Amino acid sequence: MAPNVRYSASKENHLKAIFHLQQEHGIVTTNALAAALQTRPASVTDMLKKLKDQKLLIYERYKGFKLNNEGRKAALQVIRKHRLWEYFLVKKLQFGWDEVHEIAEELEHIASKKLIDRLDAFLGFPEADPHGDPIPDSQGRLQTRRQINLAQLPLGKVAQVSGIASQTSEMLELLQYNHIRLGTRLEIKKKFPFDESLEVKVRNRPPVTLSARVAKNVLVNDDEPITERR
Amino acid sequence: MAPNVRYSASKENHLKAIFHLQQEHGIVTTNALAAALQTRPASVTDMLKKLKDQKLLIYERYKGFKLNNEGRKAALQVIRKHRLWEYFLVKKLQFGWDEVHEIAEELEHIASKKLIDRLDAFLGFPEADPHGDPIPDSQGRLQTRRQINLAQLPLGKVAQVSGIASQTSEMLELLQYNHIRLGTRLEIKKKFPFDESLEVKVRNRPPVTLSARVAKNVLVNDDEPITERR
């Protein structure tokens, strides 16, 4: 069995952020990564060299970069840990889904593979974290699912929230305030072309208005509603 | 509310080790601490200066050192975290009591106080970790020890020998023969009502049978051991 390969917390944070960024754009830039990690471009460059030396990254200077297979595998393990811990915090320790991210940001760096596999079993092998993001399995396989954002949802069609793209605590707080969470069924009542804002209706609630910015970050699946586990 | 005061993992490890060492001897020496932490005396001296500057330590060079009130408080929080995580690993994730230490050594450095208090509640406010060591409460209070004899010890509970009531040489020889001495951790595997004899297990040894007569003379403290292990 492969022993626990260890990367520093900082390296793991970089790998994870690169993974996420390259999901959106295929290639990642120094500035984008620096912004994502709240650090400086120069620091990113420093780290890129190290990751390249460790053969986790495809990188040529001035040309952008992306993870290679090793790097992707490592990133997925970190993501797995992060999401399992988030699930644990919400489902077992009664944290709100908007307050678990910071803590998981630390817990994700605990190395033991055995620990995380046991935790997975203890939690009943959940498929998604409290924000609706899928949890990679023990081999790092990630389930993909089709999701569209709220802005793309046609008027009058009921859909169920299946994920939140930008998980800043500010964003989560706003949704919380409007009673929108994972599994919430909602419907677009009106679209305002002026600023692309939406009036959204949640069952048993007065309608609320969401900005285009927010709408783009709320992911829904209109065909197969996710089974909300509790 | 006091925000989470953060100390580096290395500082926490030092504080904890100093706490344990000064339980045994009142004052701690550089070499002893270096040995406990598997590091070098020079490194210890470096850290002592920092801990002193942060007012966690009473220290004058060449004179030994010990924690002050702040330092003791910090150490107890780390010990609390360590032991609660160990309990979690054994009771919830089915780890063996002999394989949790390393992992807890990492988990103990996760900062969030809220996390640890929630974990505590989730676990049902356990009083002792899987090795029989008492778990400090949220305010850092450690339970005071109480001594009972082996015959009174509940089945399956790990305890540490803290005294021998009748110290005849015959008695001591018998205990010696069975590898039981001060500080030995043991657990009762079975009680035979017929003659009130006990089957006792010491780590890394085959089980041994003790008569009721012997058991009554072996004193253990199931909460606060003399020589605290992590």
Place this chain on the structure above:
DNA sequence: ATTAAATTTTAGACAAATCTAAAAATAAAA
């Protein structure tokens, strides 16, 4: 009381991760 041994501290070095300021390369505008 000297001398020898052990302990502890200092001096100086190194690795990891970060930063600022300046230089180099690339991209965009004129």
Place this chain on the structure above:
DNA sequence: TTTTATTTTTAGATTTGTCTAAAATTTAAT
């Protein structure tokens, strides 16, 4: 195609934690 702006990298520092080797101090032995 020059010029200008933006992005990225380098050069050089800084902080934290660690180390080795040597010096200082304390303790133990003769």
